[in-house]
Amino acid sequence: MHDALAEGRRIRLMTVIDTYTRECLHIEVDTSINGRKVTEILQRLVEANGKPKTILSDNGTEFTSNAVLRWSNQVEIDWQYIEPGKPYQNGNIESFNGKFRDECLNENWFLSLADTRRIVRKWVEDYNERRPHSALNGQTPRELASQLCVENFLPLREETTLTGTSN
Structure with missing residues (x-):
């Protein structure tokens, strides 16, 4: 996903969500995102x-890089790719990205990378903590995640799928 700062410089964004809780785990904002950066983010x-x-994930070069393939093998995480040109195979992240673009990117004028990161962090906080989701029976993503932790489904994301895209 991409956008631009007020002065015209392009920025890239990588979104990561938990498909079970719908929780946004991270949105990376930078001028470029390569495979090494993807592995650093995912390792954290x-x-x-x-x-x-x-x-x-989709088939972006940052996700099909040798760095990502090595890392996923090393940490023993099954990495799956959607078929090229079929974004509906990754519907959760596509829906999330649509909301994110409409409600955050299209509604703000970003002055700098730091400004963009601050605004994005606030949007993610609102999305995770204050916005009920019909697919979650009216709970927020954070409420569902907390409930699962209390019910001893730890580690929380062991049986779920992280979904990422940076188109």
């Missing part, structure tokens, strides 16, 4: 949240 997420069973 694994350390903070536990290892998912599967990661599902």
Whole structure:
């Protein structure tokens, strides 16, 4: 996903969600995102949240890079790719990205990378903590994640899929 700063410089965004809880785990904002950066982000997420069973992504070069293939083999996470030109195979992230674009990217004028990151963090906080989802029986993603932790489904994301895209 991409956008631009007010001065015209292009920025790239990589979104990562948990498909079970719908929780947005991270949105990376930078001028470029390569395979090495993807592995650094995902390693931090694994350390903070536990290892998912599967990661599902599009076929962007940052996700098909040798760095990503090595990392997923090393940490023993099944990495699956959607078929090229079939974004509906990754409907959860596509829906999330549509909301994110409509409600955050299209509604803000970003002055700098730092400004963009601050605005995106606030949007993610609102999305995760204050917005009920009909698919979650009216719970927020954070409420469902907390409930699962209390019910001893730890590590929380072991049986779920992380979904990422940076188109």
